[in-house]
Amino acid sequence: MSTVYTRPLGRLVEQLQRLPGVGPKTAQRLALHILKRPESEVQALAQALIEAKQQVGLCSVCFHLSAEPICDICRAPNRDNSVICVVADSRDVIALEKTREYRGKYHVLGGLISPMDGVGPDQLHVQPLIKRVSQPQVTEVILAISPSVEGETTTLYVGQLLKPFTRVTRIAFGLPMGGDLEYADEVTLARALEGRRELE
Amino acid sequence: MYLSSLSLRHFRNYIEQHVDFSAPKVILVGQNAQGKSNLLEGIELLSTLRSHRTSRDQDLIRDAEPIGQISAILERQSGSVDLKLTLRSNGRRTVAVNSEAVRRQLDFLGNLNAVQFSTLDLDIVRGGPAERRQWLDAVLIQLEPLAAYVLQQYQHVLKQRNALLKQHRVHGTPLDPQQLDLWNQQLATAGVRVIERRRRLLERLAPLAAHWHSRISGHHEQLQLVYQPNVEPEPQSPEAAQSHFLAQLQDKSTAEQYQGQTLVGPHRDEISMTLNQTPARQYGSQGQQRTLILALKLAELTLIDEVVGDPPLLLLDDVLAELDLNRQNQLLDAIQERFQTFITTTHLGAFDANWLHAAQILTVESGRLVWPKA
Ligand SMILES: Nc1ncnc2c1ncn2[C@@H]1O[C@H](COP(=O)(O)OP(=O)(O)O)[C@@H](O)[C@H]1O
Ligand SMILES: [Mg+2]
Ligand SMILES: [Zn+2]
Numbered sequence: 001m002s003t004v005y006t007r008p009l010g011r012l013v014e015q016l017q018r019l020p021g022v023g024p025k026t027a028q029r030l031a032l033h034i035l036k037r038p039e040s041e042v043q044a045l046a047q048a049l050i051e052a053k054q055q056v057g058l059c060s061v062c063f064h065l066s067a068e069p070i071c072d073i074c075r076a077p078n079r080d081n082s083v084i085c086v087v088a089d090s091r092d093v094i095a096l097e098k099t100r101e102y103r104g105k106y107h108v109l110g111g112l113i114s115p116m117d118g119v120g121p122d123q124l125h126v127q128p129l130i131k132r133v134s135q136p137q138v139t140e141v142i143l144a145i146s147p148s149v150e151g152e153t154t155t156l157y158v159g160q161l162l163k164p165f166t167r168v169t170r171i172a173f174g175l176p177m178g179g180d181l182e183y184a185d186e187v188t189l190a191r192a193l194e195g196r197r198e199l200e
Numbered sequence: 201m202y203l204s205s206l207s208l209r210h211f212r213n214y215i216e217q218h219v220d221f222s223a224p225k226v227i228l229v230g231q232n233a234q235g236k237s238n239l240l241e242g243i244e245l246l247s248t249l250r251s252h253r254t255s256r257d258q259d260l261i262r263d264a265e266p267i268g269q270i271s272a273i274l275e276r277q278s279g280s281v282d283l284k285l286t287l288r289s290n291g292r293r294t295v296a297v298n299s300e301a302v303r304r305q306l307d308f309l310g311n312l313n314a315v316q317f318s319t320l321d322l323d324i325v326r327g328g329p330a331e332r333r334q335w336l337d338a339v340l341i342q343l344e345p346l347a348a349y350v351l352q353q354y355q356h357v358l359k360q361r362n363a364l365l366k367q368h369r370v371h372g373t374p375l376d377p378q379q380l381d382l383w384n385q386q387l388a389t390a391g392v393r394v395i396e397r398r399r400r401l402l403e404r405l406a407p408l409a410a411h412w413h414s415r416i417s418g419h420h421e422q423l424q425l426v427y428q429p430n431v432e433p434e435p436q437s438p439e440a441a442q443s444h445f446l447a448q449l450q451d452k453s454t455a456e457q458y459q460g461q462t463l464v465g466p467h468r469d470e471i472s473m474t475l476n477q478t479p480a481r482q483y484g485s486q487g488q489q490r491t492l493i494l495a496l497k498l499a500e501l502t503l504i505d506e507v508v509g510d511p512p513l514l515l516l517d518d519v520l521a522e523l524d525l526n527r528q529n530q531l532l533d534a535i536q537e538r539f540q541t542f543i544t545t546t547h548l549g550a551f552d553a554n555w556l557h558a559a560q561i562l563t564v565e566s567g568r569l570v571w572p573k574a
Contacts, residue, residue, distance in 0.1 A: 157382055
């Protein structure tokens with residue numbers, strides 16, 4: 001790489017290539033594009049990167065990505081406090097929000113139980129979830145976790161912990177087997193939310 | 201079914217090769233290491249999305265190329281289908297049927313059925329139980345594309361459960377009984393599906409293999425295939441089978457924790473093969489073992505034909521010349537014109553002149569096909 005690109009360009013290509021879904025060709029295309037843009041635009045991009053990283057953390061209530069200590073969804077006065085939808089990842093919150101079908105709150109676990117990756121329940125935001133659910137206003141928890149092997153284990157594990165406190169349902173997936181929520185189209189997701197069923 | 205054309209692009213040692221097939225028997229002749237087996241491997245991939253020679257897509261793509269492609273036009277009784285598999289060096293694959301991308305590999309499997317027979321297949325008799333399971337599972341996937349998903353699911357749960365047991369054994373992480381219990385349930389659910397499918401398949405395959413073996417051996421030998429599952433199936437109900445599976449896990453739990461791995465389940469199944477009541481693995485002569493494999497392959501061929509309702513392709517990699525004339529004739533007699541057959545060989549001398557005459561003969565030379573001069 002160092003022999004093909006002049007050094008700062010090589011560094012940029014290398015950094016871009018680390019991004020998910022970006023191969024060497026795309027990295028080169030992006031880098032050359034960036035060099036062609038006016039400096040002010042490149043400044044704005046660099047600043048946006050830094051600021052996003054510095055300012056975006058996790059909501060202290062639901063663990064969704066948030067620039068504030070408590071996220072917009074958790075603070076919204078018009079959202080239903082009695083329902084909590086549990087998802088693996090912030091991406092899933094975004095996918096569900098796009099359907100505009102759900103008016104309750106969320107809880108982001110931050111992953112799925114996966115011994116292969118060294119992730120057990122202690123590595124996930126499970127304890128704070130139990131605390132939230134034990135509050136009297138919560139009447140239903142919806143588990144919206146993809147039906148993969150890890151998703152199934154996580155759904156059942158979390159479900160067992162929460163059932164003493166409240167009604168627990170899981171969303172009915174007409175999703176591709178092993179599929180991610182993120183890739184499900186909005187209609188499928190909306191339908192899945194409607195067709196949720198009691199966790200056994 | 202009938203493969204009417206095949207195109208290989210940056211696949212193995214091929215750069216860009218198109219070929220139209222014009223006869224029910226196609227012979228690929230050439231010296232060693234020219235690309236004969238590679239071509240058959242291309243057909244195998246369209247059939248099963250797996251290669252028996254490698255599990256890394258990088259190996260399949262021509263050296264120094266980022267993308268490799270295999271496409272074919274297949275005439276089925278239900279009509280013509282156009283199949284395409286794209287391999288990438290980063291391991292991502294895409295598949296298309298009739299020029300339309302299909303998202304699930306499941307929807308691609310089951311279009312092209314093929315039985316393949318290579319010198320490596322002797323390992324089905326000579327090798328360990330893993331070789332026999334692999335053989336059975338490959339047949340299963342051809343017949344029931346959903347089995348690919350079921351098997352993969354089982355392997356995945358098994359890996360996770362082994363990781364949990366290993367953490368406990370190696371790092372002394374306390375075993376979370378609640379989590380282990382959930383993995384047990386998933387292992388049992390997936391495991392029972394695997395066991396049931398294997399049992400059903402062997403029930404149909406065993407009499408066919410016995411029939412063919414008896415015929416080829418001149419009715420001197422009786423072949424018996426018996427499924428020996430690690431956990432006995434309970435065909436009455438999946439619930440009974442699962443609780444039986446869970447009870448076995450319970451029995452072995454101390455040993456599993458001590459060894460740090462899963463000791464119960466279909467990953468420990470065996471398929472016993474006996475000739476006149478003696479295990480074929482130890483007692484069979486080379487010739488008997490060859491006959492046995494031939495019988496297995498003919499059983500596969502006839503079963504797929506029967507279940508799918510369309511005769512599968514037959515891929516014979518270097519094996520025909522290794523069979524004696526009697527077995528060659530038995531095989532050719534069984535194939536007739538019904539099964540389109542691809543045969544690789546280093547020389548044509550060992551074959552019967554009659555059917556050489558009716559075959560399409562292609563010469564393979566360092567990743568290129570050469571048509572004989574008219
Ligand atoms: N990814 C690859 N890129 C280029 N050449 C390859 C690749 N994989 C295998 N080959 C070449 O293919 C040849 C082997 O082809 P094969 O079909 O197995 O031979 P045969 O004609 O004996 O059946 C070898 O020369 C090997 O170097
Ligand atoms: Mg070969
Ligand atoms: Zn929040």
